[in-house]
Amino acid sequence: MSTRREFLIVSTVLTGAALFSSRAQAALPPLAVKASYKVGFAQSESNSPWRLAETRSMRDEAAKRGHRLVFSDAASSSAKQASDVNAMIAQGVDAIFLTPREDKALVPAIFSARDAGIPVFLLDRDVSHGMARPGRDYVTFIGSDFVEEGRRVAEWLIANANGKKKIIEIEGTVGSSPANDRRKGFDDAIRAAGGFTIVASQSGDFSRDKGRQVTETLIQAHPDADVLYTHSDEMAMGALAALEAAGRKPGKDVLVVSIDGSRTAVQAIADGKIGAICGCSPFFGPKAFDALADYAAGKPVPPFIKNEDQFYVASNARTLLASTF
Numbered sequence: 001m002s003t004r005r006e007f008l009i010v011s012t013v014l015t016g017a018a019l020f021s022s023r024a025q026a027a028l029p030p031l032a033v034k035a036s037y038k039v040g041f042a043q044s045e046s047n048s049p050w051r052l053a054e055t056r057s058m059r060d061e062a063a064k065r066g067h068r069l070v071f072s073d074a075a076s077s078s079a080k081q082a083s084d085v086n087a088m089i090a091q092g093v094d095a096i097f098l099t100p101r102e103d104k105a106l107v108p109a110i111f112s113a114r115d116a117g118i119p120v121f122l123l124d125r126d127v128s129h130g131m132a133r134p135g136r137d138y139v140t141f142i143g144s145d146f147v148e149e150g151r152r153v154a155e156w157l158i159a160n161a162n163g164k165k166k167i168i169e170i171e172g173t174v175g176s177s178p179a180n181d182r183r184k185g186f187d188d189a190i191r192a193a194g195g196f197t198i199v200a201s202q203s204g205d206f207s208r209d210k211g212r213q214v215t216e217t218l219i220q221a222h223p224d225a226d227v228l229y230t231h232s233d234e235m236a237m238g239a240l241a242a243l244e245a246a247g248r249k250p251g252k253d254v255l256v257v258s259i260d261g262s263r264t265a266v267q268a269i270a271d272g273k274i275g276a277i278c279g280c281s282p283f284f285g286p287k288a289f290d291a292l293a294d295y296a297a298g299k300p301v302p303p304f305i306k307n308e309d310q311f312y313v314a315s316n317a318r319t320l321l322a323s324t325f
């Protein structure tokens, strides 16, 4: 080694490579078979009926099976969610259910849990597979196919637009897997169909209030927009309020389409204000705890456990209202 600088560069590269290969080859931590587990559930936020329904489903299922759920709410902060996971590791939970708010920021916390011998199960949102992989760094991702959700909404729109073609897209949390994939599924299908233009696209952070604010601004900037696609029903409800405040008639001069299937939004289909919604099930409890039990028993757990989603339109909205959240 001729200089200290060269030594440092080479040793850094070697250390990185060794770390990567040990990470890639290490087996997932095992989970002992027990009658009762202490399981962490690191929720990202509690700002919508969807999140509350997910938490309820996890609490109910844990209680039904006699497990203790250690719950944390990251209050819409990825930094807090990472420190919540680290607190669970320090408490010595048996396993962790995590809903990663963003697809990169939570990866170090997944590695920390794995390296501490605690298996992690991702619920509802996935992380970047360029950084971490199911079956290697975490057990599995349980959730919907978000690309498919975006595509199903686009397909409905293409068949039912009746000449409407200028689209405003209100996206979910920047850097989250549902925002990335719902944009991809929708945008690809819309571009392939031709005849539509996405005139503006901005994040409303999956929040009702931000959805309202963003719609308010974008509808002023693009008064000729006649379609509004929101990545979640909370943002759709905010958008309806903004459209009405601007004197626009949702369902008549602006066609609104969304994702989730919350009770208020499905009611808005029945009321003629929203055209269609692709559901996204928040009921994770049974699948999450089945996966945990299978994993402990040494049964194979697939890398992706898919939730099937309902599709809501005017002809089924009233009938399906009772099964919404």
Ligand code: AHR
Pocket (backbone or CB within 6 Å): 048, 050, 051, 124, 125, 178, 206, 231, 232, 233, 234, 259, 260, 280
């Ligand atoms: O990750 C799932 C999405 O997150 C839901 O569709 C949305 O409402 C929530 O915030």
